[in-house]
Amino acid sequence: MAEPGLNLPSLPPERLLGALRALLAAKGLASPAEIAERIAATDAASPAQGARMVAKAWTDPDYRALMLADGTEAALSLGIPMRGAPPLGVLEDTPALHHLVCCTLCSCYPRAVLGYPPFWYKSAGYRARAVRDPRGLLAEWGTVLPPGTKIRVVDSTADYRWMVLPLRPAGTAELSEVALAALVRETDMIGVTLPM
Amino acid sequence: MTARLAPGALVRVRDDWPETRGKVHIRTPHYLRGRTGRVVRHLGDFPNPEDLAFARPARILPLYHVLFDQPPIWHEGSAGDEILVEIYEPWLSPA
Numbered sequence: 001m002a003e004p005g006l007n008l009p010s011l012p013p014e015r016l017l018g019a020l021r022a023l024l025a026a027k028g029l030a031s032p033a034e035i036a037e038r039i040a041a042t043d044a045a046s047p048a049q050g051a052r053m054v055a056k057a058w059t060d061p062d063y064r065a066l067m068l069a070d071g072t073e074a075a076l077s078l079g080i081p082m083r084g085a086p087p088l089g090v091l092e093d094t095p096a097l098h099h100l101v102c103c104t105l106c107s108c109y110p111r112a113v114l115g116y117p118p119f120w121y122k123s124a125g126y127r128a129r130a131v132r133d134p135r136g137l138l139a140e141w142g143t144v145l146p147p148g149t150k151i152r153v154v155d156s157t158a159d160y161r162w163m164v165l166p167l168r169p170a171g172t173a174e175l176s177e178v179a180l181a182a183l184v185r186e187t188d189m190i191g192v193t194l195p196m
Numbered sequence: 197m198t199a200r201l202a203p204g205a206l207v208r209v210r211d212d213w214p215e216t217r218g219k220v221h222i223r224t225p226h227y228l229r230g231r232t233g234r235v236v237r238h239l240g241d242f243p244n245p246e247d248l249a250f251a252r253p254a255r256i257l258p259l260y261h262v263l264f265d266q267p268p269i270w271h272e273g274s275a276g277d278e279i280l281v282e283i284y285e286p287w288l289s290p291a
Contacts, residue, residue: 087240104225131227131279133272151277153266157223158259158282159242 041081041112049080050113050163051184053090054195055177058168067165068092075113085112089160091152093191098149099164100138100191102130103156110161114186121190131155141192154191164191199258201288205235207262208291209283221249224287228279232291233264239282258285 008016024030030038053074057064067074071088082088088110091099103109104127109117120126129137134151138144145151154162166188172180187193201207211230214220223245239261243254262283266273 089239104227105223131225131266132270134266134277135274136272151266151274152263153277153279155225155279155281157225158245158284160239160259160282 037081038084041083044081045111045113046115047184047186047189048181049075049078049115050110050186050189051181052078053080053113053163054165054184054189055181057165058172058180059177064165071110071113071163080113082112086159086161088113089162090165091154091162091191092165093167095146095167096148096150097152098145098191099152099154100130100134101154101156101162101164102127104128104131105157108156108161110163112161113163114189118186138192141187143193145194163189166191166195169195199238199241199260199285201235201238201258201260201285201290203235203237206232206291207235207260207288208232209262210287210289212287219250221246224283225281227269228264228281228283231264231269233262233281235288236261236263236280242284244284244286259283260285260288262288 021032021035024035025032053067056078057067063074063077066077067090071090072082072085074090075082075088091101093099102121107117107122109121111117126137131153134153138151156162166184168180169183172183175183183195185193185195188195209224209228209231213229214222237260239259241256242259244257245254247254259282262281264279264281266277266279267275269279
């Protein structure tokens with residue numbers, strides 16, 4: 001119990017954080033080393049990690065197979081920290097099928113490989129429209145799918161986190177894996193845009 | 197609980213609204229209640245979030261990826277478009 005009259009939100013955040021860390025250590029819940037590891041993993045999480053996976057999948061069929069079978073293993077094999085992260089599932093786009101990821105319930109997002117979700121991903125507007133009117137939503141993003149492409153909206157509601165493995169853009173045969181990774185944006189891995 | 201729904205199985209989502217009976221935490225989207233879909237695959241087994249949310253002992257439940265046709269649910273979609281959602285076994289029955 002906090003002492004009466006102690007207004008926690010008014011205390012300096014560094015002091016609160018220091019007290020919390022000391023308590024976690026004293027109670028054996030999380031060691032300073034574990035907290036440091038978690039901070040490093042959070043700092044490392046960004047769309048660049050997912051982009052590395054996509055570029056590797058575009059150039060290495062064995063890696064592609066691993067990524068589709070077990071996204072978590074595929075991320076780990078590139079040195080992406082996944083400890084404590086929910087299982088990662090990878091959705092493979094084909095010329096006939098385009099994936100669009102949303103979370104109608106809240107904001108489930110594959111943070112380990114894409115970092116923090118963009119603000120609009122968490123908005124009621126995006127969440128409602130992704131499932132109701134995915135084609136209208138893509139049109140507003142300026143995303144034009146080839147005629148005959150089916151849309152599969154993936155509503156992320158439970159224990160997995162989902163990222164899209166988009167199609168490799170035409171005209172990129174000469175590019176290195178690093179150059180390919182630079183083409184891939186977070187929106188491409190959510191499925192609202194296509195890599196260009 | 198062992199997974200008893202095979203890939204390809206036609207399933208119906210329980211048309212149930214626990215929200216109307218008290219405080220709950222539900223991961224089955226409301227727009228799918230009472231809808232029929234097809235099991236894509238068993239994703240694994242996970243503790244029931246409906247219990248975890250209240251710090252109750254949680255049963256381990258099979259979780260499935262279930263595919264639904266989009267237009268019958270939301271009429272804005274095009275024929276052939278689909279919605280793929282993770283659903284826990286107690287919400288599903290063979291259709």
